[in-house]
Amino acid sequence: MSDQTSPLARPFPALPAIPGVRAAVARARYKNWDRCDLTYVAFDEGTAVAGVTTKSKCPSPEVEWCRAALPLGRARALVVNAGNSNAFTGHRGRAAVEAIAAKVAGAVGCQPSDVFVSSTGVIGVPLPIDKAEAGLDAVLTAPEASWEDAAATIMTTDTFTKGAVTRAVIGGKTVSLVGIIKGSGMIAPDMATMLGYVFTDAAVEPAFLQTMLDSANVASFSSITVDGDTSTSDTVLAFATGKAGNEVLRSFDDAGADAFQSALTDLCTQLAHLVVRDGEGASKFIAITVEGAVSNESAHRIALSIANSPLVKTAIAGEDANWGRVVMAVGKAGEPAERDKLSIRFGATQVAREGLAVEGYDEAPVAAHLKGQDIEVGVELGLGEGRATVWTCDLTHGYISINADYRS
């Protein structure tokens, strides 16, 4: 955990208990630190699970474990280790995950495939099985922990705890959705990892929960970027205990399914924004909206090209309305774009329209907008109906300091 809280931090919200879910935390001491670093969440029988994981071709054994277990659709427990990612550790890394799942399955009385495992932290060092087992012994008998304790325990170098809540009504029953997430902190000498968990008392058939999580993911976790780098361990899991007593959701034909999708997307978007708000060195939260593209996918790729451009990110850090860099990033995206149809705005102010600088535009509202913490960049391509928004943060000396100013 960094000494300095992100200037874009948000307070941890009041989160309700989710019937059928119980969290606990313990000290496994994966690193030489005096804090809880093992999170355990138990689920009542009948809990459905869905998940999305990193697209990396070099995933951690935890990611491979979760991918294998997800199609079964059942969950009884979640274990999250902080301080060691267990990535790039060969058969010993796999053995650690298997040992954790086996031990929890024995204690709970379930299948190992009902146990989901994530790890985040140093790469290349096998997760020490003895520490994991001692940590599990402690956590299995520990008192129930608060959501904020759990959110704090999954953190690595995050600077604030991150949680969100939404609700939906399904056939007259109100269901709650709670989420915790850890994000783009860096733990030397490893890359950042995003781990997010959603818990709901709604009753949802596992395959449909996966469909809805995939949909929510597009507009949330897949629409944020800090530096364009992708962890080997990124994982988001959604658990639905069914305790709310609603008619089980099986498809979008069911009453309340749209409302639940909407609430899930909202929750995931809140969580994703919190990750950006804790981006390394972030001083500005930036929303980049691309409209008028030939398709939504094309708009998404152009928005990501802008969001990942170091020159755009440094310009915004410098509070500079440098729309030329936005043109550059549109041009390099490799997607259909026509220079002479391109319009750009900062906040509400058009600075370029149809391929030309807007002559004599009022710089005062642009300068005022860029001095704020929440920045909007809008691009209109003038080609079609495609639209997407991507969120990112600026690129500052803080990013360099966090990632370069130490020696291994």
Add this chain to the structure above:
Amino acid sequence: MSDQTSPLARPFPALPAIPGVRAAVARARYKNWDRCDLTYVAFDEGTAVAGVTTKSKCPSPEVEWCRAALPLGRARALVVNAGNSNAFTGHRGRAAVEAIAAKVAGAVGCQPSDVFVSSTGVIGVPLPIDKAEAGLDAVLTAPEASWEDAAATIMTTDTFTKGAVTRAVIGGKTVSLVGIIKGSGMIAPDMATMLGYVFTDAAVEPAFLQTMLDSANVASFSSITVDGDTSTSDTVLAFATGKAGNEVLRSFDDAGADAFQSALTDLCTQLAHLVVRDGEGASKFIAITVEGAVSNESAHRIALSIANSPLVKTAIAGEDANWGRVVMAVGKAGEPAERDKLSIRFGATQVAREGLAVEGYDEAPVAAHLKGQDIEVGVELGLGEGRATVWTCDLTHGYISINADYRS
């Protein structure tokens, strides 16, 4: 021009005159500065030309002008403006390029399409035609300039002049190849632009010159990256006067064609490396070699993913042998890779082999290598015969300072 010369700078070499080529420089005062900013190069009749330009979908009118003229294959003059890129300026930008070409064509007695034009600098401001015409009046009667004067005049915020020379023997005739280039300096509020020019007295048929330049480009200008951003104005042109008197090269069946290709690739590689050595804030010159990929193209994309990773670049800035970040960048490239076949070295020292950290590897030579200015990262994928090298620089506070620490 920055106050501080890059620590990776190289002295300007002694470059020979190229028969049939004559350079001159003048003050057009595109910015409020007291330096030459207009470069003019005249070519004798019969000079062949080839070129490669930015892949940006939003190119400058200069790039469009050059693209239209290149298929004709003839050049009589080159004009390079520094201080104003003329990009994103609509019909007024096009008019400026046309005015320059028309004026030079009138003075020389050639077609406007024989005149090549580049501009680099501020975006969104049409190049002032009156300044360009006054500058041309001065330069057309100016004394011959040295290669180093020309290299200095095309600079924007480059911190050192950049030139290179190679020679080749074609059918007993020795030909010379000279190149100048400007690179990844930044001119507020615009993005960097790479402009490179190659001059040779060899006789080469234009279409074959284009073939050879395309080939040289793959291993040189297309294999470097500073920050992954792509200018709207990037241009490399090659001019061949034919004054060396060799039999005209028309295909690789001709004697000496291989030697010329080799010399051209060498020259372009030298020039490309100089651009990286003047990367904004660069303190390390990094060569990333990927071997064992399924194809050369796949190796190239993986090497670029590593070279463009902010986490890899900051780790090397921090002299940290952070191979976990290299794994991450391989994994996110989207190309075939298998974690358990992946090996990584820094300098000559293997730090990971077949998906595992090399236990107890000697850290001393790795630390010594990373303290140097020239860093080598090697990745072996173990999948096939594909191979590529990409060059980049590290990401430091200097980059942030240059690109963020000003206000418009």
